[in-house]
Amino acid sequence: MSTTRRRGRPKGESGSRERIVVAAEHEFGENGYDGATIRAIAARAGVDSALVHHYFGAKADLFAEVIGIPLRPDLDVPTILEGPRDEVGERVVRYVLEAFERPDVRRRGVTMIRVALGSKVMSPPLVGFLSRELIGRITTRLETPDAALRATLVASQIAGLIVTRYVARLQPIADAPVDELVARVGPTIQRYLFE
Structure with a gap:
């Protein structure tokens, strides 16, 4: 046998x-x-x-x-970047905020962030995932010599927004309407990407 x-x-x-x-x-x-x-x-x-x-x-x-990653930037970011270029910043912010407004995503996302920030074991894999699957994908779509820096600035802005709104629950950002945050943060993301 x-x-x-x-x-x-x-x-x-x-x-x-x-x-x-x-x-x-x-x-x-x-x-x-x-x-x-x-x-x-x-x-x-x-x-x-x-x-x-x-x-x-x-x-x-x-x-x-x-x-338990509640969002799949490796799958969703390419689609977000393919729409009209002058709306990319707002689409990125809306994608994240609308996802985190769903209770299941918020719960898992906040847990993941807290674990990653407080764990020497889980932080490197999460950083590696985000570097390759999010920042790396944005970088390959941008046609500038500083594409990696631009993509990392986007990630830092989005991470800060998530932590401020959903983890620290800092007011008035925690209760601000999604549309208002999209309108205020979207242009910053747009500038990081294209200006």
């Missing part, structure tokens, strides 16, 4: 998905987002890497599952 392992989803094996998530938590915690690989996660979970892809798709999907 052959002991060679077949690629893909093993028949009758239960608990694989949960083992993959636990293995990913350890890999991301030990090696950061950039250092963790699907192959290493699969090996730690005792499964084939094809099974990891079967359950989660790309590494960004698995990372989002592990830390």
Whole structure:
């Protein structure tokens, strides 16, 4: 009888998905987002890497599952950047605020931010994810030599807005209407991106 392992989803094996998530938590915690690989996660979970892809798709999907990222900037930012250029800043702000206005996203997002800010283990993977999947995607769309700085300024502004409104609940920003914040912060994002 052959002991060679077949690629893909093993028949009758239960608990694989949960083992993959636990293995990913350890890999991301030990090696950061950039250092963790699907192959290493699969090996730690005792499964084939094809099974990891079967359950989660790309590494960004698995990372989002592990830390409960409520937004998927890696999927949404390219669409936001493709609309009319003079409205990009406002679309970015509206995307984030409208998402965080949903209670499930707000709860998970605030928890994720608090954990990342207070954890030496989870902060590097989150920073790696945001650097590659958010800032990196914005950078590749901008055609300027300082694109990385511009994208990082956008991330800092949005992160500050989220922390001020949803974590610290600083008034009057915490209760300001979304439309007002979009109108006031959007031009700053627009300037960071294009001026």
